[in-house]
Amino acid sequence: xxxxxxxxxxxxxxxxxxxxxxxxxxxxxxxxxxxxxxxxxxxxxxxxxxxxxxxxxxxxxxxxxxxxxxxxxxxxxxxxxxxxxxxxxxxxxxxxxxxxxxxxxxxxxxxxxxxxxxxxxxxxxxxxxxxxxxxxxxxxxxxxxxxxxxxxxxxxxxxxxxxxxxxxxxxxxxxxxxxxxxxxxxxxxxxxxxxxxxxxxxxxxxxxxxxxxx
Numbered sequence: 144x145x146x147x148x149x150x151x152x153x154x155x156x157x158x159x160x161x162x163x164x165x166x167x168x169x170x171x172x173x174x175x176x177x178x179x180x181x182x183x184x185x186x187x188x189x190x191x192x193x194x195x196x197x198x199x200x201x202x203x204x205x206x207x208x209x210x211x212x213x214x215x216x217x218x219x220x221x222x223x224x225x226x227x228x229x230x231x232x233x234x235x236x237x238x239x240x241x242x243x244x245x246x247x248x249x250x251x252x253x254x255x256x257x258x259x260x261x262x263x264x265x266x267x268x269x270x271x272x273x274x275x276x277x278x279x280x281x282x283x284x285x286x287x288x289x290x291x292x293x294x295x296x297x298x299x300x301x302x303x304x305x306x307x308x309x310x311x312x313x314x315x316x317x318x319x320x321x322x323x324x325x326x327x328x329x330x331x332x333x334x335x336x337x338x339x340x341x342x343x344x345x346x347x348x349x350x351x352x353x354x355x356x357x
Contacts, residue, residue, distance in 0.1 A: 192267050195230050197260040204254035204264055210247050219244060226254040226264045233271055239280050245271035288329065303348055310342040310349075317341020 205211045205225030216224035221232045221241075229244040245268045254264040275281055295302045317323055322338040325331070333339055345353075 192230050192234055192271070194262050195227065195234075195267060197262050198227050198231075199260060200227075201259060203257045203259065207253040207257045209249060209251065209253070214247075219247075226268070227262075230264065230267045230271065238271065238274055239278075242275060242280055245269075245275070285329070303346070306346045307349065310346050311344050313342040314344035 202225070204227055205216075208226050211225045219225070219228045219232065221228065221236065223231045226248060229247055232244055233241040248265065248268050250265045250269065252265050255262070255266075258264060279286075295305055313323065317340075321341045323330075323341050324334060324338055326334045326339065330339070
């Protein structure tokens, strides 16, 4: 199906007329926040999500998404949840106001497989991630952390040493229960609401080397 710029803008205008969208856009004083209309009508700049217009709102992507199944719809914070919501919401509210949604996916392609109109949902989310990277919207701590991880991951000896230390330290911190109740930095986002199973003390490399020596 060929989607033109005129189709895209017409679809955006129709979305503004949707009562659910209007309700979501109303602020505390009851005034319609029309500033968001501009970002919707500029969707032509978001070549990444043009194919999302084929969505027929069947919900198949949500029913098969492992992330949606575990966190539910309210966690997406807006009208459309699930994989399709992770693409549409940044377009409506601005990609800078929905940074986590394109990243709330494992890119397992379950949603892409079951989509009856064959929207390449994982590819669209990946392109939105690229937009975030190009505009440097991700937190600086995250960018530095990924650079450090990239540096270590491309040096096998360093990576093996770090993971070996982390596995043993994690096992010690887990105690008898084998659970990590509190982690620093980015890990605090997880342990703030749930425990994390502690490592068993050995890395995959250790286990593999042990198996070879048998």
